[in-house]
Amino acid sequence: MMEGENPLANAIRANFTRPSWAFLLLIFTGLAVLSIHITRNTIFQLGPISSQAGLERPGGPPSCSGLFEAPPPRKVVKSISEFGGVGDGRTSNTAAFRRAMEYMEKFRGTGGTQLNVPKGRWLTGSFNLTSDFTLFLEDGAVILGSQDPEEWPIIAPLPSYGRGRERLGGRHISLIHGNSLTNVVITGHNGTIDGQGKMWWDLWWNKTLEYTRGHLVELI
Missing domain, CATH: 1.10.287 (Helix Hairpins)
Structure with a gap:
């Protein structure tokens, strides 16, 4: 040096x-x-996603919704209660959800729709979503899968299985279902979708399951 x-x-x-x-x-x-x-x-x-219908949550447990940008506001915002839904955990809301989705279908491609599920336990069978649609579960909202297999209609097996999964042939449709959809959001303030799958296992072990069980959510 x-x-x-x-x-x-x-x-x-x-x-x-x-x-x-x-x-x-x-x-x-x-x-x-x-x-x-x-x-x-x-x-x-980033702030939490708004329910757009007075369901904003000022406090409460943290939500992963704060990590994502809010979807564009929907033109029409309704509550499942407006279609006859009852969140007592016992009343079947299958008809209410299907009525709601039939109504929402009218606004497909024209600004979209949002269905709010308030706090409560909403028992329901399968229902189909539509495009340009948001399913919003408020804090404390629980969608429960029906325990009646008749409320889960039979559809064709998935092409990937070809012959059915648990059984040959058809299968029960998913609890929340949609085919060829675009711009669909399932979100909320930490609500829950509970398929109550024990029913299917009981049918399987009792050897009374006639068709392949449905998924919880299926959007294809």
Whole structure:
């Protein structure tokens, strides 16, 4: 080393001309810390998705909905209660959900629709969604799968199975179903969709399951 040279400056210059693994690790660690800082100050500041119908939740448990941008507002927003739904956990709401979806279908492609499910336990059989549609479950809302197989109609097996899964031939339609749909959102404030699948296992073990059981949600 020549007189007057700075050892620290020489070390830094050497790392830039021929970087060591330790120096590269230091650089990448710094970039990772900076990336985490930027992420925490951007993504996690997004607000929760609004129900658009006075169902905003000012407090309560954290929701993953805050990680995503809110979908565009729907033109028509209705509650399942407006179609005769009763959230007592005992009354069948199959007809109510199907009436609601029949109504929502009219607005497909013209601004879309949203069906709000308020707090309660909403027992229902299968129902089909439509395009340009949002199913919004409020905090405390629980959609329960019907325990009556007759409320899960029989449809053709999925092509990927070809012959059915548990049984040959047809299968029970999914609880929440949709074919060839676009712009569909299922969201809310930590609501629950509970298929109550024990019924299917009981039928299976009792050897009384005639058709393949349906899925919880199927959008194809």
